[in-house]
């Protein structure tokens with residue numbers, strides 16, 4: 001995961017300080033790209049221990065079209081708690097936009113099912129795109145995330161907002177555009193999540209995994225993560241693990257938590273950090 005440490009080092013050394021919505025302050029750069037060859041191992045950060053469990057459950061939750069944290073809580077995942085209403089709602093976030101985007105005449109578009117069909121039937125397409133960025137449901141900036149969710153708007157605008165697939169020589173690649181990236185806490189999750197999605201899609205479309213390409217807008221280090229960043233940069237990356245997926249599953253929506261097994265994950269100890277809300 002040299003690519004990840006290089007991003008972290010670049011932002012630490014060249015990032016410019018600015019205030020941000022959360023009042024924490026960040027050091028940031030604008031525009032960066034990392035590439036991961038998925039045949040070289042599963043890109044889970046090794047310089048701190050990462051919980052694949054939260055990542056798998058979050059992805060299954062997105063794919064189910066769910067936007068209430070109830071499923072996550074029942075499975076011991078608390079990463080979305082700070083933004084949800086008392087009844088667990090986050091408003092029309094990722095799951096809603098991926099699976100049931102509402103069009104102007106009340107039509108409902110399942111972008112993920114259409115994507116699977118197109119990868120299977122029209123793999124040369126240059127339109128294998130999914131967008132979570134929907135201006136109709138963006139939050140009102142004068143309200144808090146919870147107030148927005150209570151009013152049917154997104155608690156937070158999507159960070160991983162647009163992704164595209166590409167099929168070539170029997171391999172499936174994915175490129176993500178992430179407009180805003182919390183390098184210490186969010187990015188390890190985002191890399192693993194989209195890499196996992198690519199592996200799952202490759203399996204159900206009878207393709208081999210290609211590359212995951214991660215493109216960033218505002219890539220930042222929160223000012224209260226700098227000690228953790230220093231510690232992480234002092235560590236040597238270890239060999240990547242492999243992710244085994246139950247080969248029987250051929251329907252993207254039929255995967256369950258037990259279908260995934262992380263093999264050979266060696267990591268340095270976990271590093272705790274506060275999340276900016």
Ligand SMILES: Nc1nc(=O)c2c([nH]1)NC[C@@H]1CN(c3ccc(C(=O)N[C@@H](CCC(=O)O)C(=O)O)cc3)CN21
Nearest residue numbers: 051054078079080182185186189271272273275276277
């Ligand atoms: N500031 C900020 N950073 C984010 O990464 C982020 C948000 N806000 N808001 C929405 C989601 C929620 N995500 C989160 C939120 C918390 C953790 C976090 O605290 N991670 C810990 C514990 C992980 C666990 O419980 O499994 C970590 O050490 O990785 C990670 C991603 C990603 N997003």
Ligand SMILES: O=c1ccn([C@H]2C[C@H](O)[C@@H](COP(=O)(O)O)O2)c(=O)[nH]1
Nearest residue numbers: 021156157159160180181182186187
């Ligand atoms: O998947 C995610 C979700 C969120 N983030 C980070 C990026 C920012 O630090 C915050 C969102 O704040 P905005 O003011 O809406 O940009 O959450 C992430 O890195 N990955």
